[in-house]
Every structure is written in C-alpha cells, then in structure tokens.
Amino acid sequence: MKKQHLDKIISLCKRKGFVFPNSEIYGGLKASYDYGPLGVELKKSISELWWKEMTQSHQNIVGLDSAIMVHPDVWDASGHIANFNDPMTDNKDNKKRYRIDDLLSQQKSKVIDAICIALKIDSTNNDDIYSDIAHTLLSDGSKSDSVLEEAGVIDPFSGSIGKWTPAVQFNLMFKTDAGPSEKTGKHIYLRPETAQGIFINYLLVQNTMRLKVPFGIAQIGKAFRNEIVARNFIFRTREFEQMEMQYFVHPSKDVESMELWKEKRLDFYLNHLGINSENLKFHQHSKDALAHYAKDAYDIEYNFPFGWGEVEGIHNRTDFDLKQHENLSGKNMTYFDTKAQEKYHPFIIETSTGLNRLFLMVLCEAYFEDTENNRVVLQLPYELAPIKAVICPLVKKDGLPEKAMSVFKTLNQEFSCIYDEQGSIGKRYYRQDEAGTPFGITLDHQTLEDNSVTIRERDSMKQTRIPIDKISTFIQDNK
C-alpha cells in the first residue's frame, strides 16, 4: 500500500502549495523544485527543530554559516577534485557506461600493456596506472576510443570487446569562473558538501568561542552536486540543503562518540519528527563502500514509498580532512589541549542530514487516507504544521464573521492561523486536514452569548467547547 503513495504525495504537494516543479512553464528542469507557501513553512520548521536540537540543546555545540563558494584548493584537499572527476566511457553497442579506471582494473594485463604502449605510458611501478591511463585518454580525447577498442578492452557486461566512445569527464561539482573573464579568473566550484566550510574554520570557531574538545559546529546550508541520475521527486536533487554537525573529539574517543551520536540522532527522528520506528533503520557501510575519508559510517534510512533511502549519514571522518588541509595550506590545523599539554588533530564525527529528504520523509509519514471518514489527513506533529489552526464562523452572517475575524487576529499573533468562511463547515475542516492543520476553531451563535467556541482536533475529529480565552491554553495542552 505504501509503495503507491509517491504519486499521491506529489499531487498533494502541488495542490496544497508544498512543492512545485521548477520552471514548469518552460517544460520543467530536471530534479529542480520550488517550495510553495506551506512547503517553506514546513521546511523551516524542520530546520529550526534540528537547529535547536543540535545547537541550543548542547553547551559545546555552536553554529556557523560558511560561504558556498570557497577557495578551489579546499576541494583539492577534500579529495573532491581527485575522486570525482573520473573519466568515463560508453559502450556504443549496449550503451553501458563505465568509469575507465574501473573498467581497466577488470582487464587482463596484456590489454593494459597494449594500451600503455599505444599511449606511451610507463607501466612499471605505477600504482595508479588505471587512473593515469584514464586521464591520458581524456587529455588526448580524440583517439581514446580507438585505443581502448584496439587493445581489446572487454565490456564486463557483454563479455566481448566494446565499441568505446571517447573518454568523457562528468563533473560532480558545478563549476564556474570568478573574475571578469574566463581566462584570468579562477575556477570556482559550488560546494558539494557544507562540511568543508566547518573544517577550514574550526580553529577560529574553537578560539572565538573558547571551546574545548569535544565540541561541535553545526551548519545548515545549500550544497550542489551534478548528479547524473536525479530521481524520486525531491529525494535526489542537484541543489539541496544539508544540515550538518561536525563533532571534534580526541582520537581515542571516536568510537564512543559515534555510538553516542547514533543514539541521539535516531531519537530526533522518533521523538521530534514523529517517525514510527518501524520505518527507520541503521545501515552500516561495508568496508569497500566507505567514502575515501571515512573509517566507519552509518546511514539512517527511512522506508520511503520507493524503498529504503538514506536520510542521514553518521560518519567517522577521522582526522583525514584536517590533515589534508594542513598539508595543502601549510597551516597548522592541530588543537592544543592546555590541560593535558597535548597537541593533536581531533577526529571528526559527522552527522549529516538532507533537509529536503527529511521534508519528504515527514510528508510520507504524515500522509494518511482516512477511508472511514473519506478524507486525506496530514498527521503532522504540531511543531511542524505550517498552519496551527483555522478559525471559522459557522455561518457567514449574524456578525459571526466579524467576531471570528477578531479571534483570528488575536490568535495569529501567537501562532500561525488562517481564517476561512468559504463553504460548509465540514468542507473547511477537510481542507485543513489535507494541509495538516491540527486545530479547527468554530464560532457559532452560542459564541455571541457566552464567548465559547468549538475546537476540533484534526486526527481524532474530537470537538470540545471552550471559552475563547482558553483557546491558547487548550492548544498548548493538547498539541
């Protein structure tokens, strides 16, 4: 049943103003979406919850907002330039695409030798021979296709020699040029992760805030990845928002800290975002699937309509990044513990989550078809609901609209409300059920006599009669 929900959620998102396809009047842009009036509220609520949980709730975690564009050497140090500029080739016969270095590693040595001779590469004592060939092919673009084919490079899928296209580079990072002309300017990349902004600033942050290890730096911001495949609605987009907290610990405490954060982060999903534990699980990366920087890595996965998908990564990044930056920048990146008189590179435990994925997860979790009452309800936790209450006059006459409007104006100071007098009262409730509004407040003729209203709860549809001045208290108690 759950498997069929994504279409319904996409439709609801558009209908109610959560998410719109971007550039729709021009036919759309792949994997690009806009957040509508309700969507922006929901997204903001999720990130605010996260921020509060990850900064304010801890004495030793502070925030940061670093730049999207940074010195290009940062990406050299991080490994993004080296690791994600892999030359690729396609087999024209079956349209399979391969990373050339991967492809070569599966070939017999005489094939490799033939290529080396053709390209005049010295293959002796060369550990990076596959990568070297790949990059040579790329720089010699035009002849790369014939070289691979003539050497007899076999397509592992078909088992026969492929008809290879010239080497092509797919850049993970979006590149642009800073400066007035392409020639004089530097290549600038849009950050593919927010983490590096934290690493390069960590000593300044530590110093200005007088922090002692262990401490954390949290950041929310956009990152950009030129994904080849982008799918599943807003699950994987080229432009996305990360919420990361990098926790700096003593190298001997990494395992312990990892366990701590795994627990804390899972709790966030269960107790703050209202996710059912059945729909969450940890997935540990296997050794060979680990990122170039990581020692150990867990994902928190959610059971989306399209299957289990990663919503958060909790990784032990070790001291890889800090040492890399130290090597490349020449600046000392060590932390000095004055009490222990010890100087070291802290290990970094990263909790990195995708805000857009949490958004989708929250919607999937909240979406409920109440067949008994023939309605669709978004059972969002109160804190996440874009609109907290709808204020309705029972009928559009006898001074009820005026009275309701004044109640609306008062309550709207306190929390986000909406006023609605259009259509039957049931219809108005149902409209808000779909938007996830937890409370409906209705004024009727009795209100004019004793200042009481009916308050109706979204999930249970239960109605209670209370005085106007108790609305706020009631909501606080029942949210």
Add this chain to the structure above:
RNA sequence: GCGAGUGUAGCUCAGCUGGUAGAGCAUCAGCCUUCCAAGCUGAGGGUCGCGCGUUCGAAUCGCGUCACUCGCUCCA
C-alpha cells in the same frame, strides 16, 4: 545510464479507428445556513509538455526533444 510507462484546465482523468476539446473535484461570485466534504445558480481557467513531419485537416499517426513515474544500475 539501460528498459518500460505517462504527459489534455490547479488536481484526478475521459476524449474509440485523425475533422481545431469535456467531466468531477478545486477556485471565484451570488443564494442557502447546516459542527464534519460533495445543495442551487453562474463565472474564470486549456492553442491538449515542446518542436518537426505525414495529411486538405492532428490532442489523436511518425520522429525528435523536455519532464515525471516504475524496474534494474549508480549514489563520495
């Protein structure tokens, strides 16, 4: 990336074998007044994703392209 499918009003969809578009819901205005949608009247809104082609004539056929969904694949 490969394979399959879809693309007609804001949403869900109908338009069979080619003759320039309909419904329900939604929206808006008016009536009704009723605490759990779908009562009455009326209105706005689409050159049928986009382009090219075939044809006297295309939403309907062909090709291309863009976008989305599903299955594999991939995902630092």
